Amino acid sequence: MLGDYSIGDLGAILAMQGFAGLILFSVYVLMALGLAIIFGQMGVINMAHGEFMILGAYVTWMTSNAVQHFAPSLFPGYFFLAMILAFIASGALGMLVEWALIRHLYKRPLDTLLATWGLSLILQQAYRSIFGAREVGVELPDWMMGSWPATDSIQIPINGMFVMALTMLITIAVAYVLYWSKWGKQVRAVVQNRVMAGAVGINTEKVDCYTFGLGCGIAGIAGSAFTMIGSTGPTAGQLYIVDTFLVVVFGGAASLLGTIASAFSISQTQSTLEFFLSGSMAKVITLLTIVGILMVRPQGLFALKVRK
């Protein structure tokens, strides 16, 4: 199998496969960040997370169409506007859902799973009714097209690099918000001891609502980034939800660093294996490995030591 390639070719293939893995890594990280906040911090299983992501993707698609139609001169920069709108749309929907649905279920985590699954069905059908069942793709501005030739045989797509840079920025922003801002401290206090946090004057209900909204908003940004590498359909979110949950669980639910490390190892394993095996077998082996490791080490890679 390997005999047909020279050493240089192999190196180039590995580099490009690795880069493809990095793009997958970015999508995983963006989706998993939102989920790590919602699932890791709040303990809510949000099966509709993929649908929040797709909402961001549709918002991006609509923005791109609107900008193209009304203000073609701004088209090269529409993406930044779209991202902000996606964050606001998904975040607002998330806060609405928290208020209407989730806050009644904090004591029954398994039931949040069923209720949000129902929500995901409703959202999917809503997308289908509004946007149609066909997948839509956004048109990229010129500067994102094409690729950057690193060497003669290695080509790196520019939109991929953009997504990665974006992922890094958002990760840093989330880490800052959660670990250094006053609000982040409140979130972590509520998670660690809800009653005591309430006793020292934190409005726990408000914190819950904003935390859920933030997680969903990041999912919206993930969807926005997702439009640059794939097309968007009503059920595209469902394809990623299990992977994302595995990323979060594998990393250790309450650890941001763990989430990033596990997203990296999973995406790299999968994209490297994809070159040697068929796509489906690569996925099967990756998932089996994760499940196997989780059976031996259920707390994930980076576990917080908390006394219960």
Next chain:
Amino acid sequence: MVINSRFFNRSELIGFFALALVLFVILPLFLDIFRLNLVAKYLTYAFVGIGLVLCWGYGGILSLGQGVFFGLGGYCMAMYLKLEASSVANTKIQSTPGIPDFMDWNQITQIPLFWKPFHSFPLTILAILVVPAFFAFIIGAAMFKRRVGGVYFAIITQAIAAILTILIVGQQGYTGGINGITDLRTLHGWDIRTDHAKFILYFVEVVLLFGCIIAAQFIRLTKLGRILVAMRDQEDRVRFSGYSVANFMIFAFCAAAVFASIGGALFTLEVGFMSPSFVGIVPSIEMVIYTAVGGRMSIFGAVWGSLLVNFAKTSLSESFPQLWLFGLGALFIAVVLAFPNGLSGIWADYVQPRIDRLLASRKPKSAPGYVADGAPAE
């Protein structure tokens, strides 16, 4: 006598006979064979539902991977039927006669080793019962011995469902791929496609269903059932009392797996094919929903839930394909938010007291009320 006042209390006895009346008499009398076959298809999910009542309602273990066991049972049966349907005489136009058609399309010239046992009917039946139990044992032993439960267990079983689906779709030559195993004809020489056969299969299925109901009721009433409930509500206390919590959980999970597998095998017989679309995450969660709608604490509720939700699904998606998913989604949310004990909870809370009052006013001696087995698991 098996059915005495201790085995079923009064209201359960009414439920038992009501269900028997509907399934054995009313439905076969009033439905044509096409609709009866649909009911038979819905009832295969009731097997999964009964398993889920044991494992989720009583044991507190939510498995989102029951489709795996449903699929294992279904595929075992489908492999047997497929081998019988691809005799040399039936497949002489293929380049390699005597192997299933999809293997021939995928340039496989020999029946793979894991298909070999399915030439024999007794081995197939054995496989339907043993293979899922074996898998459930491995998964359960690995997880419960390390005290993984609740949410993590749900997510990992879900991942397993995803893995099995991808594997089946990817290994087209060995499993039939995304189309599944189709074109099944005879069971041990008996044509299963005729209306007459479908009628008989329906009754076989209902008898098996009642067998499973009685088995589940038996498990529920033994000390084991009590320990399951205790474990769900206060796991640590049961552990500190000296019980091996993990072993009881493994048992409940294995029992649920076997029930699901029987349902899957019957599904193949009733519907005439098996495909990965009944294995993955979506069908697995739907099976949980049937149980939740019927009532996670009630064995009969699970049967009614599978029947009613599927009936609504078929009739709504026939006439309002757009609205159906909205309705289904709203149903999940409503059941979880407002009626955590499902239909059987509504029955026990609102209908049963009235019946009791009516009966009590007729008879001076007060009838024993319905005693629920506790609140839903947190």
